[in-house]
Amino acid sequence: MENFRLILLIFLVLCALFVSFSKNLLVSVVIFMSYSLIMSIIWVLLESPDLAITEAAVGAGVTSVLFFITLKRIGAIGKEHPDEQDETTKEINSRPAVKQFGKFYKGAAVTLGAAIIFALLLMVSNLPAFGDADNPYNNEVSERYLEKSIEETGAVNAVTGMILDYRAFDTFGESCVLFIAAACVLILLRDDKTDTTAKAIQDEKFEPVSDTILQTSAKILFPAILMFGIYILVNGHLSPGGGFSGGAIMGAGLILHVNAFGYKKTQRFFNEKTYKRVTVCALSFYCIAKSYSFFTGANHLESHIPLGNAGDIISSGLILPLNICVGLVVACTMYAFYTLFKKGGM
Amino acid sequence: MGNMTNAYETLAVVLICCIAVLIVACLIRSVLGPRVTDRIVAVNSIGTMTIVIIAILSVLLEEAYLLDVCLIYAMISFVAVIVLTKIYTGVYREEEKEESQKEEK
Amino acid sequence: MEMFRFMIAAIFMFCGVFCMASAVFGMFRFRYVLNRMHTAATADTFGLLLTMIGLIIWKGFGFEALKMIIIVGFFWVSGPVSSHLIARMEVSTNKKLEEECEVKKYGEL
Amino acid sequence: MGSNLLVNYESVTAVILFGIGFTNLLLQKNLIKKIIGLNIMDTAVYLLLATQGYIEGRMAPIIVNGNTDPSLYINPVPSGLVLTGIVVSVSVSALMLALTIRLYKRYHTLNLDEILRHIQKEGH
Numbered sequence: 001m002e003n004f005r006l007i008l009l010i011f012l013v014l015c016a017l018f019v020s021f022s023k024n025l026l027v028s029v030v031i032f033m034s035y036s037l038i039m040s041i042i043w044v045l046l047e048s049p050d051l052a053i054t055e056a057a058v059g060a061g062v063t064s065v066l067f068f069i070t071l072k073r074i075g076a077i078g079k080e081h082p083d084e085q086d087e088t089t090k091e092i093n094s095r096p097a098v099k100q101f102g103k104f105y106k107g108a109a110v111t112l113g114a115a116i117i118f119a120l121l122l123m124v125s126n127l128p129a130f131g132d133a134d135n136p137y138n139n140e141v142s143e144r145y146l147e148k149s150i151e152e153t154g155a156v157n158a159v160t161g162m163i164l165d166y167r168a169f170d171t172f173g174e175s176c177v178l179f180i181a182a183a184c185v186l187i188l189l190r191d192d193k194t195d196t197t198a199k200a201i202q203d204e205k206f207e208p209v210s211d212t213i214l215q216t217s218a219k220i221l222f223p224a225i226l227m228f229g230i231y232i233l234v235n236g237h238l239s240p241g242g243g244f245s246g247g248a249i250m251g252a253g254l255i256l257h258v259n260a261f262g263y264k265k266t267q268r269f270f271n272e273k274t275y276k277r278v279t280v281c282a283l284s285f286y287c288i289a290k291s292y293s294f295f296t297g298a299n300h301l302e303s304h305i306p307l308g309n310a311g312d313i314i315s316s317g318l319i320l321p322l323n324i325c326v327g328l329v330v331a332c333t334m335y336a337f338y339t340l341f342k343k344g345g346m
Numbered sequence: 347m348g349n350m351t352n353a354y355e356t357l358a359v360v361l362i363c364c365i366a367v368l369i370v371a372c373l374i375r376s377v378l379g380p381r382v383t384d385r386i387v388a389v390n391s392i393g394t395m396t397i398v399i400i401a402i403l404s405v406l407l408e409e410a411y412l413l414d415v416c417l418i419y420a421m422i423s424f425v426a427v428i429v430l431t432k433i434y435t436g437v438y439r440e441e442e443k444e445e446s447q448k449e450e451k
Numbered sequence: 452m453e454m455f456r457f458m459i460a461a462i463f464m465f466c467g468v469f470c471m472a473s474a475v476f477g478m479f480r481f482r483y484v485l486n487r488m489h490t491a492a493t494a495d496t497f498g499l500l501l502t503m504i505g506l507i508i509w510k511g512f513g514f515e516a517l518k519m520i521i522i523v524g525f526f527w528v529s530g531p532v533s534s535h536l537i538a539r540m541e542v543s544t545n546k547k548l549e550e551e552c553e554v555k556k557y558g559e560l
Numbered sequence: 561m562g563s564n565l566l567v568n569y570e571s572v573t574a575v576i577l578f579g580i581g582f583t584n585l586l587l588q589k590n591l592i593k594k595i596i597g598l599n600i601m602d603t604a605v606y607l608l609l610a611t612q613g614y615i616e617g618r619m620a621p622i623i624v625n626g627n628t629d630p631s632l633y634i635n636p637v638p639s640g641l642v643l644t645g646i647v648v649s650v651s652v653s654a655l656m657l658a659l660t661i662r663l664y665k666r667y668h669t670l671n672l673d674e675i676l677r678h679i680q681k682e683g684h
Contacts, residue, residue, distance in 0.1 A: 001359055002569075007366040009573040011373065016577050016600050018377050020584045025592050027377070030385045032596050033426065034373060034392045037419070039603055041396060042570070044403055044412055046614045048621075048639035051606075051646065052400075052415045058650050061422035063599070065429050070592065070657040072433045074664045077382075089674055106587065113583030120575040121565065130568035131616035133631075138615060142637050143630040150623055158621040158633070162640040174644050181651035188658040214428065217532040224525065225421050232414060239411040240622065244647050249418060252425045259428050330647070337654050341661070350453050354509060357461050361502075364468050368475045375478050383484045383541040390533065391478070391491045394526075395471060398502050401519065402464075405506050409620060413518040420525050427533040431540040438544040 005045055011038050025076040033064040049240035050159045053232070057248035062334050065255065069341040154307035154316030155237035163242070164319045164326075168290045171243075171322075175286060175329045179279055182333040182340075191344040210262070218260030225253035233327040237316045243323045247330025254335040263343070270335070272346035279332050282325040289318055358406040362399055369395050386430055393423035460508040467502030470494060483551040484541055488534060495530045499523060570611040577604035591660045591670045595653055602649040606642040613638035 015035040019028040036059045043052035071077050092098055128135035145166070146158055155161030163171050229249035236242025258266045308315035339346050369392055376388030397416045404412030470493065477490025503523050507516040548554055565572065577600055584597030613635035621636035660670070667675050 004359060004362050004366055006569060007363065007370065009569050011366070011370050012573060013576055013580070014370070014373065016580045016584075018373070019596055019600070020580060020588070020593070022377070025590065026382060027385060028593065028596055030382075030389050031373070031376060032599070034376065034389050035600070036603070037389075037393055037396045038369070039607075040415065040419075041399055041403075042607065043610065044400055044415065046570070046610050047407075047619065047634050048610055048613070048642075049409065049411055049415065050643055051610060051639055052412070053418060054643055054646050056415055056418045056422060059603075059646055060419075061425065063650055063653060064426055066654055066657055067592070067596075068426075068430050068433055070661055072437055073661045074592075074670065075437075076592070076670075077434060077437045088677070089671065109583055109586035113579045113586070116582060117575055117579035120578065121572065124568065124571040124575055125563070125565035127564060127568060127571055127612075129564045130570065130611065131614050133615050133618075135612070135615075137612050137638070138635050142613075142635040145636055146621065146623075146630040146633055147628045150626070150628055156623050158623060158636045159640050159643065162636055163643060167640070170644060174647060177648050178651050181655050184655050185658045188662050213532060213535050217528055220528055221421075221424070221525070228417060228421070232418075239414065240620070241411075241414060244643070245418065249421065252421060256425050256428060259425075259432055333651070341658070350457050353457055354460075357457075357464070361464055361468050365471065368471055371475050372478070375475070379484075381484055381541070381545070383537055384487060386537055387484065387488045387491050388478065390537075391474065391494055394495045394499060397522065397526075398467070398471070398499060401503065401506055401522070405510050405515070410515045410518070411622070413515060413522065416522050417518070417525065420522060420529065424529040424533055428536060431536040435540050435543055 005042075008038055008042055008045070012042070025071055029064065029067040029071060032067070033060060036060040036063065048159075050157070050242070053241050053245040054248075057245040057252070058330075058334075061252050062248055062337065066337055066341055069338070073341065153237075153319060155319050156316075157237055157240060157242075159240070160237045160242045160319065160323070161316070164237070164322045165316075168322065171326060172283075172286055172290060175283060175326050178329055178333045179283060182279070182336045185337060185340050189340045189344050211260075214260045218256055222253055222257050222260070225256065226250055229253060229327075229331070233323060234320070235313055236323040236327075237319045238313065243326025244330050246323075247327035248334055250327065250331035251334025251338070254331065255338045258335075258339065263339075267346070270346075275332050275336055275346055278328050282328040286322055286325045289322065355406065358402050362402055362406075365395050365399050365402075369399075382434060386427065390423055390427060393419055456508060460505045463501050463505030463508060467498045467500070467505060470498035470501060474498065485538060485552060488537060488541075492530060492534045495534075496527055499526055568611065570614075571608055574604045574608035574611065577601075577607070589671050589673060591663065591672060592657075594672075595656050595660070598656075599649065599653055602645070606645055609638045609645075610642050 012035065015031055015038070019031050019035065022028045022031065036055060040052045040055045040060065043049070043055055093102070145162055149155060149158040149161040153161035153165035155165065229246050229252075231246075232241035232249060233243060233246025236246065254266070254270060305317040307317050314320065336346065372388050372392045372395065376385045376392070379385045379388060397419050400412055400416045400419070404410065404416070474490045474494030478487045481487050481490065500523050503519045507519055510516060542548060545551070581597045581599075581601035581604060584600065585594055588594050588597060615634045618634045619632055621633045621639070623633075663675060664670060667678050669675060
């Protein structure tokens with residue numbers, strides 16, 4: 001098992017080096033996609049399946065798609081050498097003083113990086129050995145979580161119980177981070193043309209050419225992906241997964257639907273209005289569910305919703321609805337990222 | 347089943363190491379590949395091999411929910427291939443349109 | 452009985468991994484991308500199927516085996532579609548297609 | 561110089577990846593490369609965090625048929641921490657990419673030095 005871990009870790013370092021040394025942008029993005037694929041195997045090896053699922057759905061899936069579209073919008077896909085320098089920079093760079101400083105700067109940056117790596121390696125060598133039971137982090141805090149998580153939160157999955165019940169405000173803050181990111185991207189990338197003719201031409205341009213093979217397979221796969229996203233979302237407190245990865249899978253399903261059937265068909269059931277309504281309702285429900293005690297003045301630790309017995313789906317009190325809210329917010333945000341990057345409008 | 351566990355374990359570890367070596371070979375293929383399509387094909391097969399590794403690991407570590415990770419990977423690599431091919435052909439078509447307009451002028 | 456079952460599972464999984472190894476070897480051996488894609492597609496569909504059958508035999512029929520069958524089913528639907536999309540992208544964007552492979556116009560088929 | 565350097569591979573790789581990401585951030589002129597460098601640093605920090613929670617020979621923190629004896633499971637606290645981090649780093653990189661698109665629309669270049677020079681020229 002050790003040499004398997006070693007091969008994967010060497011693969012990671014190789015990927016990072018190839019990404020930083022490759023000239024073409026598309027090459028580095030494609031290699032970065034395989035980097036996060038392998039990262040997910042390492043989370044599986046470190047016995048934390050929650051991270052593996054979230055990294056797979058959110059990290060590998062959505063980030064690479066966003067990188068691809070940015071490259072398209074920047075036009076770096078067509079040209080071979082996207083970062084050509086215009087004449088002023090060439091002239092400036094050719095001056096001897098600047099060239100000399102450039103060499104010095106490169107040397108200083110590499111030595112600084114090497115110094116950081118060396119200092120941290122010193123730190124790593126004094127860390128407790130990998131995976132031994134009596135390292136200081138394995139103290140009574142984690143034991144408390146593990147022992148009490150079923151009685152207090154009812155969630156079989158201790159990590160989800162921790163995230164959505166002990167630390168519910170932190171996850172609420174995180175969903176707000178996603179909401180704010182989507183709002184900022186909306187402000188930045190939305191090209192709302194006032195006159196409708198230009199908008200019509202614009203929509204026409206982005207309507208994907210209808211491809212029967214993709215459409216027939218999307219008819220089979222789109223419901224399967226949505227069903228699987230809902231499955232991951234709903235038993236987030238039983239098996240690993242939960243709001244974030246379930247939502248990201250549903251977002252990926254919506255992206256598949258837009259690519260296969262085009263914007264007009266998707267707008268029938270998911271346009272800008274529904275996006276705003278769904279995210280705002282989900283976040284406000286989450287906020288009310290977890291902060292009504294501010295107004296009622298009681299300390300808010302126990303919610304009066306029965307926890308149910310630990311195994312089945314409708315158990316663990318408030319975690320299931322919160323999971324669904326977080327999943328909806330994540331799904332709408334991922335889809336909004338895709339459409340705003342690609343077309344500038346829902 | 348008891349006495350066979352170490353036999354199964356060695357089998358699984360040997361297989362995973364071979365596939366890991368194949369993944370590194372695929373990475374080299376994706377770096378060398380002259381055209382963009384080589385890179386997409388290589389990363390696509392890296393995705394499939396990741397799925398096989400995670401499936402073997404899920405049976406080896408006796409944790410059933412790791413198979414969800416495999417299914418997610420199948421979906422994600424499918425959606426990513428669709429998006430990338432649509433974008434690349436879109437960029438190419440726009441370039442051709444610009445060239446044809448330039449010729450008309 | 453256990454040894455017999457172990458042997459069958461081992462054979463299936465080794466065939467699966469051999470299929471993947473041949474696909475990766477094919478990807479290095481061929482020069483043009485359409486041939487490479489042909490070998491890579493076999494790894495996707497066939498190698499995955501054999502390894503999954505080996506795992507099902509090892510694990511015995513149950514909830515995990517059902518999930519594995521779903522994975523193989525999903526891959527057998529989405530694999531050819533993604534290969535089709537990649538091949539169409541390659542054909543439509545490669546100007547110098549004639550040098551690589553012999554292209555027949557629609558009329559002459 | 562402790563003795564554990566060669567034992568915990570993951571922490572060593574995390575540190576090396578952090579160094580690579582950091583030098584990437586310093587040396588690359590292209591904005592997209594800087595964002596990829598930042599993502600590499602993100603995953604390196606999460607790898608270091610999650611490795612500390614791992615305990616050899618224990619199961620994932622999902623309580624199996626009710627026995628909550630903590631010596632059966634690994635430490636759930638770091639994986640809870642990192643789960644939030646992965647999602648936040650996705651939204652941060654989405655925001656950065658959006659800003660890069662707007663910068664490219666305005667200055668038609670991704671080279672950070674040129675962008676800064678344009679800004680100085682316009683006297684912002």
